[in-house]
Amino acid sequence: MAKKANNLAIAIDIGGTNMRTAIVDEKGKIIAKNSAKTIQKGESGNTVTIQVIDEIKKLISGYGIKKFKGIGVSAVGPIDFKKGAIVNTPNIKYKFIPIIEPLKKAFGLPILFINDCNAGALGEKYFGAGKKFSNLVYITISSGIGGGAIVNGNLLLGKNGNAAEIGHMTVDTEYNLPCTCGKGRGHWEAYASGNNIPKFFRIWTKKNHLETKFPSAAKDIFDAARKKDKVALQFMEELGKINGRGISNVVAAYDPEIIVLGGAVALNNGDLALKYAKKNIDKFLRLPKLEITALGENAPLLGAAASVFHNRP
Ligand SMILES: [Zn+2]
Missing domain, CATH: 3.30.420.40 (ATPase, nucleotide binding domain)
Known part of the structure; x- marks a missing residue:
């Protein structure tokens, strides 16, 4: 046809x-x-x-x-x-x-x-897990961490189109790690993005005088945790605190019905990351649904298409 x-x-x-x-x-x-x-x-x-x-x-x-x-x-x-x-x-x-x-x-x-994070949110809203919801947040955990928030049906944009830059919310003051954004310290992205997990891991092992028998690329750490390596599992708890604080901030700021996670780290190891993050989400908050995207790497691409069909951000 x-x-x-x-x-x-x-x-x-x-x-x-x-x-x-x-x-x-x-x-x-x-x-x-x-x-x-x-x-x-x-x-x-x-x-x-x-x-x-x-x-x-x-x-x-x-x-x-x-x-x-x-x-x-x-x-x-x-x-x-x-x-x-x-x-x-x-x-x-x-x-x-x-x-x-x-x-x-x-x-x-x-x-x-x-x-791209706002596009991801639109992709989920129109073609993914967010179809039934007016309040959703899309979080990408890849080389960096970013977000897009739809609140009461409106995609939050801010003055230049960069609202919900959640990767640069402060989640830690103990390690005070410098962030990729420039002068910021303690930002979520500085610990938990694919590029920064290895650095956080090295600093954490050194601080706690721990020795590891595996390389410290993000993938290796998650693999070791799946194989029940003691140090890797202990690190999952530490990373879980960081991710739990990040997600708590998101819930507190946007009160979403659902949070959808995308990006390479979430797609490859999101189950593990979420398991430990959930333990550390503030208990006073009303927990939304938490899901890994079903759109794979295409959420932003589909969101870009949705913006054409629905004439919006
Ligand atoms: Zn930052």
């Missing part, structure tokens, strides 16, 4: 490592998808902009532009709504990557632009 005109969305998820593009229908079905490494060679952020345009052209060749309702862009933050650009992200070497204007010019379609 031929698809009627204007009922598809072009979705893009721009990350520090990968750039994914997809054609998505109104039901959230991915019809075509490409993935490429985000290019970080070249003088300016326009390098990335040009790559985005090329990737879209490749993806939709043979489709005809009239089939598409718009382009939804999910990007690693921080973003700047007013400038329509990705700005000062620690994940890509360029300070300024223009998005909205150049894409409008290249394709003549409406451009919807949000950060």
Whole structure:
């Protein structure tokens, strides 16, 4: 059956490592998808902009532009709504990557632009575990930690589109670890993101005079815990305190009905991380449902498509 005109969305998820593009229908079905490494060679952020345009052209060749309702862009933050650009992200070497204007010019379609965690929240709301709920938080635990919050049906954006940067909530003052965001200390991301778990593990073992027989990449620590290694299990308790405080802050701030966790760490080891986190969530809080995303790595991509179909962040 031929698809009627204007009922598809072009979705893009721009990350520090990968750039994914997809054609998505109104039901959230991915019809075509490409993935490429985000290019970080070249003088300016326009390098990335040009790559985005090329990737879209490749993806939709043979489709005809009239089939598409718009382009939804999910990007690693921080973003700047007013400038329509990705700005000062620690994940890509360029300070300024223009998005909205150049894409409008290249394709003549409406451009919807949000950060990847907010996109993740929309993806869950329309196509995932959040369908039945008006209050949900999407948390990504990957190389960093981020969040997107939908409260009373509204996606919280803030002045530039970076609300719910929950990875930079303070969860510890004992170790006081410096955070990837710059000068912050004790932030959730500094302990529990895929990039920072190894550092936290090393500092924790040293402080407690513990010896380990396994390498300290995040994956190795979780693997050792699954094999009941004593030190690894003890560390799970310590990491559980950090994650429990992080999730408690989220519950206290947004009162969600459901929290959905995505990102590589959650997808690969979320069951283990959640088990220990749950013990440490403040007991006075009303606990929401806690789930690992069923959308895999596609939550932000699907959220970008949802923003086109529903004309929102
Ligand atoms: Zn931080």
